[in-house]
Amino acid sequence: MTDSQFEKAVETYGDMIFRVAYSYLKNRPDAEDVMQETLLKLYQEDSRFESEEHRKRWLIRVAVNQCKSTLRSTWLRRTVPLEEQVDTPVFDRPEQSELFDQVMALPKNYRLVVYLYYYEGYQAREIAEILHRNLSTVQTWLMRARGRLQQSLKEAWSRNG
Amino acid sequence: MDRMLFHETFSQLHASDGAKQEVLQMKENRKHSRxxxxxxxxxxxxxxxxxxxxxxxxxxxxxxxxxxxxxxxxxxxxxxxxxxxxxxxxxxxxxxSADDGIDFVTEEDGRLILHADREIDITDALTENGSYHYEYEVTVSSEDGREDTEVFIVDVTGSPEEWTATQRNGIGVAVTITSENGEVSRDILVGAEAMDAEGAATDMESGGKSASVVEYQTAE
Structure with a gap:
């Protein structure tokens, strides 16, 4: 990969990889590390991609694996939390903030599939292929995530008037 | 769910320009990697x-x-x-390890107790079915203040006298306790195999690391 091709890849996929990683890790520094490591793996990858879509799916898969490695290295560091962490973007509207908070309150696998489905526009079958999961598993995660989000958002929005 | 709202919300999530610039430098020499x-x-x-x-x-x-x-x-x-x-x-x-310890299944007064989000007497279920499956969510806190929800999956097989219990935490760590002839042994499995219960694939595209077993014992 040439320097200019790599620069273009950073521009094209940097935010996408970051969002995938943030959805999984809920943490900006680690998500940026994952973005960088994933892009460096792309830089070092010799194999040719059949298409941009093939490259994108490869990047998502590598990013998710990188996220798992990050989590493994912090295996169950279970201590009393410090001050409530504030590491979220500032949103234009309250409903955006509420949606973000509720998505981030889901278990990580749910967050990931919800992101891939609603933001990246992948169907459940495609998500299952990308993540190497059973279709039924992905469908279950999506269904449970939707159910939880509907309930929690309904409560939050009625609470806020 | 409103897909448009979702898109508007998550499109405001960006990696910093500094991180992007840094990766361009990092490719030149990975020793600069942060x-x-x-x-x-x-x-x-x-x-x-x-x-x-x-x-x-x-x-x-x-x-x-x-x-x-x-x-x-x-x-x-x-x-x-x-x-x-x-x-x-x-x-x-x-x-x-988690606050509730590695021994998430213990024998107490002739009963087999699963210590999960609550204590469950699984003696009768194991006698009847030869297996017991339980899933629960755990909020995991890191020292840096991060919190996340992990789904723990516990499978116990055997009888109340001789049993094997495995707890998978969903991020590639599985702890197994085996009770046989009155002896209790423990294993930790780290890596892709530890995630089999979730149907996870191996990490082929990230360099592929095989699972490994650490046999351990606690100090007297």
Missing amino acids: RRLAGAARVAGIAAAAMMALVVTAGAINVATDGAFLEGFTILWVGDKEFVAQNEAGDEVYMV
Whole structure:
């Protein structure tokens, strides 16, 4: 990969990889590390991609694996939390903030599939292929995530008037 | 759910320009990488635990640290639930198991108790079915203040007298306790195999690291 091709890849996929990683890790520094490591793996990858879509799916898969490695290295560091962490973007509207908070309150696998489905526009079958999961598993995660989000958002929005 | 709202919301989530610029530099020379062992902590005062050292030949900690520990390492126990993995260069990774401990299944007064989000007497279920399955969610807090929800999956098979219990935490760590002839042994499995219960694939595209078993014992 040439320097200019790599620069273009950073521009094209940097935010996408970051969002995938943030959805999984809920943490900006680690998500940026994952973005960088994933892009460096792309830089070092010799194999040719059949298409941009093939490259994108490869990047998502590598990013998710990188996220798992990050989590493994912090295996169950279970201590009393410090001050409530504030590491979220500032949103234009309250409903955006509420949606973000509720998505981030889901278990990580749910967050990931919800992101891939609603933001990246992948169907459940495609998500299952990308993540190497059973279709039924992905469908279950999506269904449970939707159910939880509907309930929690309904409560939050009625609470806020 | 409103897909448009979702798109508007998550489109405001960007990597910083600094991180993007940095990766352009990092490709020139990876020695400039700011990558670190996420969450790794330097642990002092482990000398007292040195006598409890167990040399482990498997590469589980390599997996746990994404290959950062490329050589042999030693496990130093610093408590019932805490240990430090230390490589020859002196780098250390500090790990703590969940508050409810490694022994998530115990025998108490002839009953078999599963310690999950609550205590469950699984004696009768195991007698009747020969297996018991339970899932529960755990909020995991890191020292840096992060919190996340993990789904723990517990499977127990056998009889109340001789049984095997496995707890998978969803991030590639499985703990197995086996009770046989009155002896209790424990294993930790780290890596892709530990995630089999979730149907996870191996990490082929990230360099593929095989699962490894660390056999361990707690200090007397």
